[in-house]
Amino acid sequence: GAVVxxxxxxxxxxxxxxxxxxxxxxxxxATTMFWYRQFPKQSLMLMxxxxxxxxxxxxxxxxxDKFLINHASLTLSTLTVTSAHPEDSxxxxxxxxxxxxxEVKPTDTQYFGPGTRLTVL
Amino acid sequence: QQPVQSPQAVILxxxxxxxxxxxxxxxxxxxxxxRQKHGEAPVFLMILLKGGEQKxxxxxxxxxxxxxxxxxxxxxxxxxxxxxxxxxxTDGGGGADGLTFGKGTHLIIQP
Numbered sequence: 001g002a003v004v005x006x007x008x009x010x011x012x013x014x015x016x017x018x019x020x021x022x023x024x025x026x027x028x029x030a031t032t033m034f035w036y037r038q039f040p041k042q043s044l045m046l047m048x049x050x051x052x053x054x055x056x057x058x059x060x061x062x063x064x065d066k067f068l069i070n071h072a073s074l075t076l077s078t079l080t081v082t083s084a085h086p087e088d089s090x091x092x093x094x095x096x097x098x099x100x101x102x103e104v105k106p107t108d109t110q111y112f113g114p115g116t117r118l119t120v121l
Numbered sequence: 122q123q124p125v126q127s128p129q130a131v132i133l134x135x136x137x138x139x140x141x142x143x144x145x146x147x148x149x150x151x152x153x154x155x156r157q158k159h160g161e162a163p164v165f166l167m168i169l170l171k172g173g174e175q176k177x178x179x180x181x182x183x184x185x186x187x188x189x190x191x192x193x194x195x196x197x198x199x200x201x202x203x204x205x206x207x208x209x210x211t212d213g214g215g216g217a218d219g220l221t222f223g224k225g226t227h228l229i230i231q232p
Binding site: 034036042043044045046048049059093100107109110111112113114115 | 168222
């Protein structure tokens with residue numbers, strides 16, 4: 001299957017600092033990547049859709065000025081959490097859209113990166 | 122709208138079978154199933170397209186009834202490695218837009 005990597009795996013930062021998380025598709029090109037957030041014992045919540053070469057689309061309630069997304073190439077999307085606060089502590093997971101053949105029908109699914117655990121002190 | 126998964130949790134003995142259900146209140150184009158181990162990212166299991174298909178992956182199979190807007194995941198002769206949280210992700214847009222995930226079903230397999 002397709003491989004997606006994230007860096008860093010975990011990060012601890014002080015309140016008020018900014019943190020950048022990278023998401024890379026290693027063996028395929030992804031024009032679309034997605035950023036999710038998962039709090040402990042909860043489901044994944046879509047934050048934004050990242051499209052290569054264009055502005056990201058944010059879900060309702062997600063501050064675009066706080067969570068900056070850049071998708072500068074077909075294999076890299078970055079999420080920057082600006083002025084992080086303790087309530088931003090979470091597990092951030094990216095996924096990349098990939099085309100697969102399902103019963104000979106081409107369709108799209110998502111492959112997830114390993115996640116980045118952010119702790120803001 | 123978030124799909125509803127049932128049951129919320131299930132505990133099985135190794136070798137027993139389990140069924141996890143996923144229901145949506147809106148029309149679906151596809152259903153995606155994932156398994157997540159504690160502290161790890163979700164791992165893709167399978168995708169089902171509208172058309173009422175059923176497919177399998179080793180001892181894990183799934184069905185999709187688009188009329189009922191439901192999908193079920195079947196785990197037969199469960200193994201210890203099947204433990205984890207299972208999520209269904211639904212897509213109503215026809216092109217794998219950001220998926221909407223259910224709250225998950227926690228599966229614990231005991232020896």
